[in-house]
Amino acid sequence: EPRAPPDKIAVIGAGIGGTSAAYYLRQKFGKDVKIDLFEKGEVGGRLATLTVLGREYEAGGSVIHPLNLHMKRFVKDLGLSAVQMSGGLIGVYNGESLVFEESQWFIINMIKLIWQYGLQSLRMHMWVEDVLDKFMRIYRYQSHDYAFSSVEKLLHSLGGDDFLRMLNQTLLETLQKAGFSEKFLHEVVAPIMRVNYGQSTNINGFVGAVSMSAVDSGLWAVEGGNKLVCSRLLQASKSNLISGSVIYIEEKTRTKNTGNPTKMYEVVYQIGRETRSDLYDIVLVATPLNRKMSNITFLNFEPPIEEFHQYYQHIVTTLIKGQLNSTIFSSRTLEKFDLSAVLTTDDSDLFINSIGIVSPVRQKDSPPPSTDGTHVWKIFSQETLTKRQISELFLSYDYAVKQSWLAYPHYKPPEKCPSIILHDRLYYLSGIECAASAMEMSAIAAHNAALLAYHRWNGHKDMIDQEDLYEKLKTEL
Ligand SMILES: Cc1cc2nc3c(=O)[nH]c(=O)nc-3n(C[C@H](O)[C@H](O)[C@H](O)COP(=O)(O)OP(=O)(O)OC[C@H]3O[C@@H](n4cnc5c(N)ncnc54)[C@H](O)[C@@H]3O)c2cc1C
Numbered sequence: 001e002p003r004a005p006p007d008k009i010a011v012i013g014a015g016i017g018g019t020s021a022a023y024y025l026r027q028k029f030g031k032d033v034k035i036d037l038f039e040k041g042e043v044g045g046r047l048a049t050l051t052v053l054g055r056e057y058e059a060g061g062s063v064i065h066p067l068n069l070h071m072k073r074f075v076k077d078l079g080l081s082a083v084q085m086s087g088g089l090i091g092v093y094n095g096e097s098l099v100f101e102e103s104q105w106f107i108i109n110m111i112k113l114i115w116q117y118g119l120q121s122l123r124m125h126m127w128v129e130d131v132l133d134k135f136m137r138i139y140r141y142q143s144h145d146y147a148f149s150s151v152e153k154l155l156h157s158l159g160g161d162d163f164l165r166m167l168n169q170t171l172l173e174t175l176q177k178a179g180f181s182e183k184f185l186h187e188v189v190a191p192i193m194r195v196n197y198g199q200s201t202n203i204n205g206f207v208g209a210v211s212m213s214a215v216d217s218g219l220w221a222v223e224g225g226n227k228l229v230c231s232r233l234l235q236a237s238k239s240n241l242i243s244g245s246v247i248y249i250e251e252k253t254r255t256k257n258t259g260n261p262t263k264m265y266e267v268v269y270q271i272g273r274e275t276r277s278d279l280y281d282i283v284l285v286a287t288p289l290n291r292k293m294s295n296i297t298f299l300n301f302e303p304p305i306e307e308f309h310q311y312y313q314h315i316v317t318t319l320i321k322g323q324l325n326s327t328i329f330s331s332r333t334l335e336k337f338d339l340s341a342v343l344t345t346d347d348s349d350l351f352i353n354s355i356g357i358v359s360p361v362r363q364k365d366s367p368p369p370s371t372d373g374t375h376v377w378k379i380f381s382q383e384t385l386t387k388r389q390i391s392e393l394f395l396s397y398d399y400a401v402k403q404s405w406l407a408y409p410h411y412k413p414p415e416k417c418p419s420i421i422l423h424d425r426l427y428y429l430s431g432i433e434c435a436a437s438a439m440e441m442s443a444i445a446a447h448n449a450a451l452l453a454y455h456r457w458n459g460h461k462d463m464i465d466q467e468d469l470y471e472k473l474k475t476e477l
Pocket residue numbers: 012013014015016017018038039040041042043044045046047059060061062063064244245246247286287288293294295296315317405406407408430437438439440442
């Protein structure tokens with residue numbers, strides 16, 4: 001006889017991880033289970049916007065890859081629409097000059113790339129394609145309802161030992177072994193890691209490949225702001241949003257109306273100054289577990305749940321409407337400066353990681369082409385920019401606004417990813433960020449955790465950690 005569904009499930013964190021977990025839990029467990037979603041800040045988490053002179057711009061997670069199929073599916077199923085990112089010309093600055101500059105002519109670009117780096121850029125494209133091809137297997141596994149009990153097992157099922165090796169060595173080592181030149185790694189790969197993850201090529205090889213894929217064509221975003229996906233998922237999941245901060249979780253034994261003593265989880269949370277609690281059959285934690293970001297304690301667990309110490313990279317996003325001082329990067333005056341983004345090399349010694357022109361999240365808010373060289377620029381830096389630094393970067397500016405983030409893990413391979421199963425019915429999603437942090441990674445982790453919770457609840461051992469899934473599913477429709 002199939003087991004009755006759980007009465008109550010708690011999800012902690014209403015970012016893309018938590019809201020998509022609630023959505024998938026509803027799909028698996030059905031309409032009768034009560035799902036509570038706890039959020040101490042804003043729905044969306046690291047998907048958030050900042051307003052510049054009445055228009056909203058993405059301040060956190062901003063671009064989505066065309067092959068990010070969960071995000072694509074959400075947008076389609078939730079009645080949202082996608083906007084294609086219009087890629088302008090990019091340059092790379094090394095502290096003295098622009099070591100690479102894109103041209104608006106495709107053929108000139110190709111000649112430039114080959115002239116400067118031989119066939120490295122084509123080889124890089126093929127390397128990323130190969131990783132993505134294997135990565136895409138996850139969608140087939142999840143559509144057949146298979147789940148994994150650890151991040152390592154999930155990665156192994158996709159790319160075998162190669163993916164685990166990438167996780168355990170630096171991108172630099174991975175690409176050096178694959179024969180890429182020091183010049184290409186320094187002038188092309190490192191600046192891409194700096195703009196995307198605020199780190200060097202010492203990040204792990206897997207997140208390095210994810211980061212390289214984020215320069216593909218076809219990147220998109222959600223019309224109105226990426227965080228809309230979270231609020232729509234929350235609505236569609238018919239969960240109950242509790243705007244409170246979870247402070248601890250404790251295992252408790254309770255006698256349910258069946259008369260049997262049952263192990264449950266007590267979630268204790270604060271709303272303002274008031275402390276409340278509730279009991280749950282299953283709990284999913286969808287926020288990084290460290291003191292600075294979530295500060296959740298696990299009380300009286302046997303065996304005890306380890307403390308998590310994953311260090312997250314501090315990044316500041318600054319949005320400025322103004323006229324760039326292009327002479328920092330090149331001797332050309334603003335009228336002749338046609339780059340819309342400048343990335344930097346690791347040794348550039350500049351106080352920014354990158355700077356680029358951005359468009360508002362609503363297409364109708366897009367300004368007409370600028371006649372005076374004024375644009376809204378997004379700057380990523382390790383620290384908050386001082387007024388003096390802003391004045392160095394801009395000839396003049398009207399408005400500046402910033403947001404500080406503990407943005408993504410500080411990658412330091414070999415990576416030991418945290419467990420997904422923290423306790424019998426207590427699951428942790430955000431550990432997937434140790435492999436790579438991206439919206440799609442959180443959605444994949446959410447789908448996996450919902451499937452895992454469902455199969456473990458129902459004792460479907462054959463749906464968890466199956467080996468050779470790729471071969472097994474080859475013959476299935
Ligand atoms: C500046 C920046 C740029 C990025 N760019 C991209 C990009 O272009 N493309 C891309 O794919 N990804 C990008 N990312 C990464 C992406 O944003 C994240 O990987 C993703 O949003 C993480 O979602 P999440 O739901 O797992 O975590 P979060 O969004 O962090 O959600 C966790 C939620 O839990 C809540 N919470 C924490 N503790 C508690 C508690 N005790 N009680 C209740 N609630 C709690 C938090 O308030 C938060 O809302 C970027 C990230 C940053 C910071």
